[in-house]
Amino acid sequence: MSEVEKLPKKMIKLKWNDKDLEVPEGTNLLGAALNNGIKVAHYCYHPGLAVAGVCRMCMVEQQGVPRPFPACNAVVAEGIQVRNDTKQIKDAVEWTLQFHLLNHPLDCPICDQAGECGLQDYYMKHGQYDSAMIDKKVHKKKVQDIGCDVVLDAERCILCARCTRFVDDVTKTHELGIVNRGDHAEISVQKELHNDYAQNLVDICPVGALTSKDFRFKQRVWFLEDVESTCIGCETGCSVKISQNKSGAYRVRPIVDSEVNGFWMCDDGRKIYKHLSTPGRLVGPMVFKNSMFLPVAESEIKEKIKSKNIKFILSAGLSNEEYQSFFKEFKNIKNITLYQLPKTGAEFDGILKRADKNCNLRGAQKAFKLAGADSSEEAMKKMLDTLTSQDALFVVMPEIVYDHDNYASFLSKIKKAGLRVALTTDDMRSEFSDFHFLLPVPTFLEKEGHIINYQNKERKLNKGRSYGASDRNVGDWAHLFH
Amino acid sequence: MSIANKADYQNFTLLSYHHIPSVHHLEIFEEAGGYEMMKKCFTLDPEKIKEEVKNSGLRGRGGAGFPTGVKWGFFSKDRNQRKYLLCNADESEPGTFKDRYLLEINPHILVEGMIISAFALGTQRGYIYIRGEFYEQAMILEKAVKDAYKRGYLGKNILGSGFDFELVVHRGAGAYICGEETGLISSLEGQKGRPKLKPPFPAIKGYRGLPTIVNNVETLAAVPWIMRCGAAAYKKWGTEKSPGTKLFSISGDVNRPGVFELPLGIPLIEVIEKHCEGVREGNKLKAVIPGGSSAPIFTAEIAKEVRMDYEDIAQKGSMLGSGAIIVLDETRSIPDILKWTLEFYHHESCGQCTPCREGTGWMEKIFKRAEQGEGKLSDIELLDKVAFNMRGRTICALSDAAAMPTQGIIKAFRGELESYIKIQMKNR
Known part of the structure; x- marks a missing residue:
C-alpha cells in the first residue's frame, strides 16, 4: 500500500x-x-x-x-x-x-506451476529449443515442507530472491535466506515459516519452487477460471480472485489493488473458498428429524411458524443488497437484531489483517439504521435473554467463523426459542442440530452485491459458479411468511 | 620472494621505505620522514589535496583503473555529513600479492595515506577491509593503527587540527567477491558478500546507505608521495594516460619472481628480462597473463611487444588489472591454466546474477568433460559462446572476469585446446 x-x-x-x-x-x-x-x-x-x-x-x-x-x-x-x-x-x-533453465529439472509434467510458470511462458517467446547443455545438472533438495503450507523445491528455484525479499521487507520475519555460492546457491529455511502472509510466497514465486500444500495436485491451472471478488475474511476487504471450475473452488489469490490491499492478502483470507464447494451443501429446506437432516416441504415450515412470534438475527456478513431486500420484504417484523463476530487477534497487524472479522458491519449498520432497527450487540443479547417458547427464531448464520467458543455460546443461548431456523451457506453439520429447520442462502461467490470495508469503501462481490441449490437470498425466503 | 636492489628505491614512491629495516615500527617510519606529509596536509585546504591527486592522474590500482581524482569528485563535499573511506585490502585475484607485500613491510604508509585522503574527503570514519587469509598482515596493520592512535594521528581532533578520523581494521572471511567494492560494502555491513546494483554508486550511497569511497591499498598508499613531491613529479613516470609507478607482482616461470615497483608503460619484456632475470632455466617464453587471472592471456609474440600501461594492454586485447604478471614457459599446458581459471571462478561466483551463477559452473563442466575424454571439438565453440554471453550482463565484473580469460585462451591457443581434447579422447 x-x-x-x-x-x-x-x-x-x-x-x-x-x-x-x-x-x-x-x-x-x-x-x-x-x-x-x-x-x-x-x-x-x-x-x-x-x-x-x-x-x-x-x-x-x-x-x-x-x-x-x-x-x-x-x-x-x-x-x-x-x-x-x-x-x-x-x-x-x-x-x-x-542460463535460467540450465540446472532446472524440467519436471513440468509433475509441477504444479505448469501453465502459469514464468519459465514456460518466456520459453515460448525466448526459448532456444535446442539445449546446448549435455552435462549433469546440479541437484538440490526437493519437496521441503517449510511451514505455513508452503513446499519448497530448490531445484526448480531460479534464485530471483522474491521470497527472501518478501519475508525481509513485507512481513519482516526473515525466515528465508540464500545460502551457498554460485550454482550451488539455494533458498535456505533458517526457521520454519511463521507469518500470516506465507501463501503470498507461492503467488510471487515465478516458477514452481514454492507451491501451496493446500492447492498442490488438486487441479491443473488451465482447467480453472478466476472470478474477481472481495475477501469476506475481515473488515479490510481485500480484492481477490477465486479460482474455480465446475468441480469446485480451489484457491484464493489477491488482485493488485492500490486502494486496499496492494499486492498481498493474508493466509486466513486464503481459506474463504473452503465452504463453497464442500459436499453436503444444502439443496433446499431441511428439517432435523430422528437425528438427521431430511428434505422438507416449505409448506411444513410455513405451518409451523404460523402461530409463532417471528424474530430475526442477521449476520454482519451479508451484502448491502441483501440487507436492503431483507428490510423491504420483512418490514412488518420488528424483532430484528445483528450478530457480530467478536474481535479476534490484534486490532491491526500492520499489514492487512484486522481484528474485526465482520466483512460488512458498516453496511449492516447503515441498513439497520435506515430501517429503524437496532444493530447493537446489547439489542441482540436482550433478544436472546427474552426468548420464549412462543418465538420462532430465524438466524442468518455467519459465513466464516473464527472464534468457535463465542459462536458455540451464541448457539447455546438460542435454545430457548420454541422454533429455530437457520439460514446458512454451509453444509449440514452437527452444530446445526439445535435447529429445527435449515434454509440455504447463497455464499459470497453466488451473488452479486457490495460490501463496505473498514475505509467505508464499497467493494464488489461477483457471482461465480454456484455449488449450492439456492439463488434465493435472505429476503427471498419472505414468501414463507405470506 | 626477492625484490629489486637497493639502489632502485630512491626514485620510487610506494616502496620508498621498504629498504629500511623494521619500518613497520612507527618511530622508525617517522625517522625516515613518515607522517610528515600528513601533518603538513592538515594546514592545507582539503580541496587542494583533492586537486593535487586529480592532477597526478593516479588511477585506481585495484584493477579497474578508474581515475582516483574523478572518483573523489563524485563525493559529497559536505564535511559535516557522515561519510566513509574504505580501503580495499581484500587482495584475492590469483597472481596478485602486491598489497600484501606493501602492508607487511610498511603498514604506516597506508595509514598515512588514509588519513590524508580522509582529511581531503572530509570522512570521519574509515575501514581497512583486509583479506581473511592475511592474518599476519592484519596483525601488523592493527598494530600500526593502534600505534597511530597512541601518537594522536587517529581519533578525535587529530594534532589539534579539529579533524576527527576513526580507523578500524576489518578482516574478511575469504571470499574473492568481497574484493569487489560493493561486495566489500555488503560484507562490511554484515550481510552476505554480494555486490550491489549500480547505480547508485558507493560515492553517492554506499556503506550503510551513506556516501562511501572505496580505494585500493596501493592507491591510498600513493597519496602521501603525491602530496610530498607533487603531481608533476608523479607524472614524470608512466605515460600520458597511465601516469606514475605501479607495483607489479610477478609470478610463474621467471628466475626472480616478486613484487617490483616500476613506472607504467615499461615494456613487458623488459620486466621479464631485466627485472626478473629472464624465463627460468633458459626456457622459451610461451605466454603471459598480464593483469591477474581475469586478464586475457598474451602469446609470447604479443608479450614481447606490449607495454605495461592501461591503454597499450587494452589495445592488444587484455587488461592491466591489478598488475599481476603470470609468466608461463614452454613446459606449461594451457588447458591446465584454463582449468584452474574456470574452477576458481565457479567457486567464487556469488550466485546472484543468473548468467554468472550458471555460466561459471557450466564452463567448468564443459572443460571437465573434455578432460574426461568425452569432449568434442565443438565444445570450444560452445565455451566461447557461453563466455561471450556472460559478458556485460551482470551486476559486477566477476562474470566478465571468468569469461574474458576463457575467450582469451580460445583465441590465442585454440590449436592447443583442440589437440588436448583429441588426446584426452584417445587416452580415455
Missing part, C-alpha cells in the same frame, strides 16, 4: 521501442512498460518488493548509454529512448533464459 501515490505527479514522456509512453515521474522503467501493456520478460522484479536486479532478463538499450542495463534498476526520465527489440538484447534474453 506504500506504493499508492496520492498526489498528482508530473508526467514523463519516453519511448519504449516504437511506443510512446507517458508515465508519472519516479516510475520504475520496467514498471512503466509493464503498466502500459508491454510484455517484458522478467523474474526478480516485483512492484511490491525492493529491486534486486539479479535475473537479468529485462535488459534494455538506451540511446546514449554505452552498455545494456536492466530496466528494473532504472527510473523513467524525460525523453529517453529505450529498446529491447534489438538483436543484441534478444540474444541476451535468449541466453539468460538458457
Whole structure:
C-alpha cells in the first residue's frame, strides 16, 4: 500500500521501442512498460518488493548509454529512448533464459506451476529449443515442507530472491535466506515459516519452487477460471480472485489493488473458498428429524411458524443488497437484531489483517439504521435473554467463523426459542442440530452485491459458479411468511 | 620472494621505505620522514589535496583503473555529513600479492595515506577491509593503527587540527567477491558478500546507505608521495594516460619472481628480462597473463611487444588489472591454466546474477568433460559462446572476469585446446 501515490505527479514522456509512453515521474522503467501493456520478460522484479536486479532478463538499450542495463534498476526520465527489440538484447534474453533453465529439472509434467510458470511462458517467446547443455545438472533438495503450507523445491528455484525479499521487507520475519555460492546457491529455511502472509510466497514465486500444500495436485491451472471478488475474511476487504471450475473452488489469490490491499492478502483470507464447494451443501429446506437432516416441504415450515412470534438475527456478513431486500420484504417484523463476530487477534497487524472479522458491519449498520432497527450487540443479547417458547427464531448464520467458543455460546443461548431456523451457506453439520429447520442462502461467490470495508469503501462481490441449490437470498425466503 | 636492489628505491614512491629495516615500527617510519606529509596536509585546504591527486592522474590500482581524482569528485563535499573511506585490502585475484607485500613491510604508509585522503574527503570514519587469509598482515596493520592512535594521528581532533578520523581494521572471511567494492560494502555491513546494483554508486550511497569511497591499498598508499613531491613529479613516470609507478607482482616461470615497483608503460619484456632475470632455466617464453587471472592471456609474440600501461594492454586485447604478471614457459599446458581459471571462478561466483551463477559452473563442466575424454571439438565453440554471453550482463565484473580469460585462451591457443581434447579422447 506504500506504493499508492496520492498526489498528482508530473508526467514523463519516453519511448519504449516504437511506443510512446507517458508515465508519472519516479516510475520504475520496467514498471512503466509493464503498466502500459508491454510484455517484458522478467523474474526478480516485483512492484511490491525492493529491486534486486539479479535475473537479468529485462535488459534494455538506451540511446546514449554505452552498455545494456536492466530496466528494473532504472527510473523513467524525460525523453529517453529505450529498446529491447534489438538483436543484441534478444540474444541476451535468449541466453539468460538458457542460463535460467540450465540446472532446472524440467519436471513440468509433475509441477504444479505448469501453465502459469514464468519459465514456460518466456520459453515460448525466448526459448532456444535446442539445449546446448549435455552435462549433469546440479541437484538440490526437493519437496521441503517449510511451514505455513508452503513446499519448497530448490531445484526448480531460479534464485530471483522474491521470497527472501518478501519475508525481509513485507512481513519482516526473515525466515528465508540464500545460502551457498554460485550454482550451488539455494533458498535456505533458517526457521520454519511463521507469518500470516506465507501463501503470498507461492503467488510471487515465478516458477514452481514454492507451491501451496493446500492447492498442490488438486487441479491443473488451465482447467480453472478466476472470478474477481472481495475477501469476506475481515473488515479490510481485500480484492481477490477465486479460482474455480465446475468441480469446485480451489484457491484464493489477491488482485493488485492500490486502494486496499496492494499486492498481498493474508493466509486466513486464503481459506474463504473452503465452504463453497464442500459436499453436503444444502439443496433446499431441511428439517432435523430422528437425528438427521431430511428434505422438507416449505409448506411444513410455513405451518409451523404460523402461530409463532417471528424474530430475526442477521449476520454482519451479508451484502448491502441483501440487507436492503431483507428490510423491504420483512418490514412488518420488528424483532430484528445483528450478530457480530467478536474481535479476534490484534486490532491491526500492520499489514492487512484486522481484528474485526465482520466483512460488512458498516453496511449492516447503515441498513439497520435506515430501517429503524437496532444493530447493537446489547439489542441482540436482550433478544436472546427474552426468548420464549412462543418465538420462532430465524438466524442468518455467519459465513466464516473464527472464534468457535463465542459462536458455540451464541448457539447455546438460542435454545430457548420454541422454533429455530437457520439460514446458512454451509453444509449440514452437527452444530446445526439445535435447529429445527435449515434454509440455504447463497455464499459470497453466488451473488452479486457490495460490501463496505473498514475505509467505508464499497467493494464488489461477483457471482461465480454456484455449488449450492439456492439463488434465493435472505429476503427471498419472505414468501414463507405470506 | 626477492625484490629489486637497493639502489632502485630512491626514485620510487610506494616502496620508498621498504629498504629500511623494521619500518613497520612507527618511530622508525617517522625517522625516515613518515607522517610528515600528513601533518603538513592538515594546514592545507582539503580541496587542494583533492586537486593535487586529480592532477597526478593516479588511477585506481585495484584493477579497474578508474581515475582516483574523478572518483573523489563524485563525493559529497559536505564535511559535516557522515561519510566513509574504505580501503580495499581484500587482495584475492590469483597472481596478485602486491598489497600484501606493501602492508607487511610498511603498514604506516597506508595509514598515512588514509588519513590524508580522509582529511581531503572530509570522512570521519574509515575501514581497512583486509583479506581473511592475511592474518599476519592484519596483525601488523592493527598494530600500526593502534600505534597511530597512541601518537594522536587517529581519533578525535587529530594534532589539534579539529579533524576527527576513526580507523578500524576489518578482516574478511575469504571470499574473492568481497574484493569487489560493493561486495566489500555488503560484507562490511554484515550481510552476505554480494555486490550491489549500480547505480547508485558507493560515492553517492554506499556503506550503510551513506556516501562511501572505496580505494585500493596501493592507491591510498600513493597519496602521501603525491602530496610530498607533487603531481608533476608523479607524472614524470608512466605515460600520458597511465601516469606514475605501479607495483607489479610477478609470478610463474621467471628466475626472480616478486613484487617490483616500476613506472607504467615499461615494456613487458623488459620486466621479464631485466627485472626478473629472464624465463627460468633458459626456457622459451610461451605466454603471459598480464593483469591477474581475469586478464586475457598474451602469446609470447604479443608479450614481447606490449607495454605495461592501461591503454597499450587494452589495445592488444587484455587488461592491466591489478598488475599481476603470470609468466608461463614452454613446459606449461594451457588447458591446465584454463582449468584452474574456470574452477576458481565457479567457486567464487556469488550466485546472484543468473548468467554468472550458471555460466561459471557450466564452463567448468564443459572443460571437465573434455578432460574426461568425452569432449568434442565443438565444445570450444560452445565455451566461447557461453563466455561471450556472460559478458556485460551482470551486476559486477566477476562474470566478465571468468569469461574474458576463457575467450582469451580460445583465441590465442585454440590449436592447443583442440589437440588436448583429441588426446584426452584417445587416452580415455
